[in-house]
Amino acid sequence: GENVEQHPSTLSVQEGDSAVIKCTYSDSASNYFPWYKQELGKRPQLIIDIRSNVGEKKDQRIAVTLNKTAKHFSLHITETQPEDSAVYFCAARGSNDYKLSFGAGTTVTVRA
Amino acid sequence: NAGVTQTPKFQVLKTGQSMTLQCAQDMNHNSMYWYRQDPGMGLRLIYYSASEGTTDKGEVPNGYNVSRLNKREFSLRLESAAPSQTSVYFCAIRIGNQPQHFGDGTRLSIL
Numbered sequence: 206g207e208n209v210e211q212h213p214s215t216l217s218v219q220e221g222d223s224a225v226i227k228c229t230y231s232d233s234a235s236n237y238f239p240w241y242k243q244e245l246g247k248r249p250q251l252i253i254d255i256r257s258n259v260g261e262k263k264d265q266r267i268a269v270t271l272n273k274t275a276k277h278f279s280l281h282i283t284e285t286q287p288e289d290s291a292v293y294f295c296a297a298r299g300s301n302d303y304k305l306s307f308g309a310g311t312t313v314t315v316r317a
Numbered sequence: 318n319a320g321v322t323q324t325p326k327f328q329v330l331k332t333g334q335s336m337t338l339q340c341a342q343d344m345n346h347n348s349m350y351w352y353r354q355d356p357g358m359g360l361r362l363i364y365y366s367a368s369e370g371t372t373d374k375g376e377v378p379n380g381y382n383v384s385r386l387n388k389r390e391f392s393l394r395l396e397s398a399a400p401s402q403t404s405v406y407f408c409a410i411r412i413g414n415q416p417q418h419f420g421d422g423t424r425l426s427i428l
Contacts, residue, residue, distance in 0.1 A: 206376070211359075214357070237416070239416040247421075248407060248419040248420060248421050248422055249360065249407070249419050250419075251415075251416055251418070254416060294359055294360065296416065298416070303348055303365055303367050303373075303411070304362060304365065304375065305362075305416055305417055306362075306376075307359040307360040307361070308359055309357055309358055309359040310357070310359050
């Protein structure tokens with residue numbers, strides 16, 4: 206099955222700086238890559254996603270890039286704000302269209 | 318919360334007790350999922366149901382059973398709870414070609 210690895214596990218950034226989270230996947234048939242944000246005590250919520258026919262996608266301060274050849278994708282958050290502090294999960298949908306495999310998560314802390 | 322309701326929100330069990338976690342959706346979607354979340358391990362799929370009448374194992378099915386009672390409801394049962402099953406359990410649905418959309422979770426402690 207699909208194996209998704211996520212780095213780093215924790216990330217501390219100064220407010221206003223950028224944050225980058227990287228994920229790799231194992232199933233070359235994977236074609237869909239969502240990112241979730243989970244605030245403390247809350248449910249994971251989708252923040253951005255990318256499909257395999259696209260190399261980059263942006264939504265305001267958030268962007269995701271995908272390198273299918275290398276089988277890795279990344280989340281970029283620019284101009285970080287305190288409300289960006291949360292746990293972020295990457296995921297990949299592989300050859301089984303019904304299943305999402307998740308990375309272990311990155312705890313992002315934005316320092317004021 | 319886009320119509321995914323999980324009950325209960327919190328539960329404490331003793332080792333060996335049984336328990337059923339309930340999940341209901343009000344949007345008539347086919348696919349429903351159960352995940353568990355443990356620190357440092359992300360979200361791991363326990364079971365899923367691609368459509369009414371079907372269920373399939375995920376990554377960590379041992380110790381659990383599921384029932385897709387009808388299109389709306391997908392329950393997760395622990396027949397004999399173990400401390401290793403202490404976790405936060407999330408039910409999720411899939412809306413069309415979108416990714417999983419999660420309920421608010423059930424926090425389960427097994428002593």
